[in-house]
Amino acid sequence: MDDTELDRAQHLRLIEALLFASAAPLDNEQIAERLPKGTDVAALLTDLEAEYRGRGVNLIYVAGGWTFRTASDLADKLRLEKVVPRKLSRAGIETLAIIAYHQPVTRAEIEDIRGVAVSSGTLDVLMEIGWIAPVGRRETPGRPVTWGTTDDFLLHFGLADRRDLPGLEELKATGLIGARPVTLSETAKTLPFSPPDELPRRDEPDETDDAEPADDSDGE
Amino acid sequence: MDDTELDRAQHLRLIEALLFASAAPLDNEQIAERLPKGTDVAALLTDLEAEYRGRGVNLIYVAGGWTFRTASDLADKLRLEKVVPRKLSRAGIETLAIIAYHQPVTRAEIEDIRGVAVSSGTLDVLMEIGWIAPVGRRETPGRPVTWGTTDDFLLHFGLADRRDLPGLEELKATGLIGARPVTLSETAKTLPFSPPDELPRRDEPDETDDAEPADDSDGE
């Protein structure tokens, strides 16, 4: 390596360091300022650009200057994605169920069925998960948005069609809906005292005042 | 190039991109998280470090992780405007050195070594810069706070960890660090009058992890 080549290597090092450390892209003049007069900055940059081509970091010309950027094809791999299992709240699953059965349905109608206000957060979460989507507007005063379930919903719950959801009568037949009259039935024989509303609870730790229609508890 | 080599090149690219993109040094685990299971991250890092040696940007191990830094010999030529902490006073530098080399160390011990009271301003300034922090308490009467250096300190001085201080091993070998510091303030008891501000002494054995061979080299 002769002197010129040594200089050249040293200049490349300097440009490399400059562009790395700079918070903003640098143009040819800004780089030339820090190099001996007469240095062919453009040629050096071309070489440096070639040297970094195909690497994890590339030298690119952007917004009027040179800067290092991580290679665009690696962007996805840089992001660390972690899947965290979450539980849907009771309000969430009930709202989803009502939308599934009654679609298209407005928020006011959901509230009417649930007998409780539906927070927009609940709909947001369901929409974010991708299970519900606005499907139109009800042609009534205020033209409220109507909601329905999505293809993702069908996929997740293993349904071919939303009409595949079992009807009310079928739910009753499977015990998922029962008459549940309040009674001191024969099932109480093992219990010294059984208040009518104290049905077996789910043992999940989430907000379960969510009494299951446990198949042994309701009226025969 | 066979498949393994292709993978290897791709992994090197990814590590390169990761370290370029990260604002803070990354340790082996943080890098491994983003690579396929079983990848020999340490070997790849060694290769990458070698690849960048002698360039304008180097791969270094600092404060427990890997990061890119501009080559130190280019400092003058880069002429980059950055915020530099004000010049520390002699007292500040001395106090910082004592904390770095003797950590964890109490204020009384710092005063013992310096032979003079440490103004709270000195510790405040060092703490404000972010180079020192309280790290615990000495289990002696009064339970005085002990001081140590921070990750920012390591980052600023380009040290891999607390044991990476220049000359630390020699100082330990000569007994100037680590031996129980019996000092003049203790022998001052032999004086016909007591010193104005009897400096606290360390009587209790150190409850610290940097267990030094207490080779009683305090010269009696």
Next chain:
Amino acid sequence: MSDAAFEEDGREAAREGDELVVDLEGYEGPIDVLLTLAREQKVDLTKISILALADQYLAFIARARHLKLEIAADYLVMAAWLAYLKSRLLLPAPPDPDEPSGEELAALLTHQLLRLEAMREAGARLMALPRLDRDVFGRGAPEGLPRRLIPKYDATLLDLLRAYGQQRQRKENAVLRIVPAELYSMDDALERLRRVLGRMPEWRNLVTFLPPGLSHGLVERSAIAATFAATLELARTGKIELRQDRAFGPIMLRSAPGVI
């Protein structure tokens, strides 16, 4: 001896030519003065003459006093200690063997000086390291490494159907219907017992008064409880007598003697 973290280094100002100018402002305490004086000896600190050093220090303080400079107490303590050290080095060993010898005290002082000197050098080495944002620089515009948490909701079809079922059920059950319970009441038992009141001269087991055809379980138990409660009421009003021979034994009853 100001100790502010950022001050002008006063050391140079305190020295003029070879003469040590008495200006305590420039020093970081007595050990610093001793270190400065020791350097005047221009030898390795470990080979320094402590005796000569003590003399120099004492002369330094004497000059300061002569100039009526304000001298901090620790400088005077050091002077006293050095005077003591000097006497121990010059005079024969004291009779008390517990007291440290002059040589031991001198070694201690040397150690102290060496240790501070070592820390000064360490500080200088530290400051000479390539420093971030001054000598070396990190990436000026790091993209950062985003860490995205993807929530995964794991509701099942069963959850969905149950939720809907409960929803509908809650709606239906908004009106509370209490199904008449077919339990035996105390009134029934009283009625039943009154009919046989006067016709039981002999002790008879309470269970023989239960209505026929009871199913086992709750209804039976309610009949026993109601009948027992009724017998207590009748016993209270003197209509019958009750007897139980042992705990959990059969409860026996008969008409009170005056009732027959």
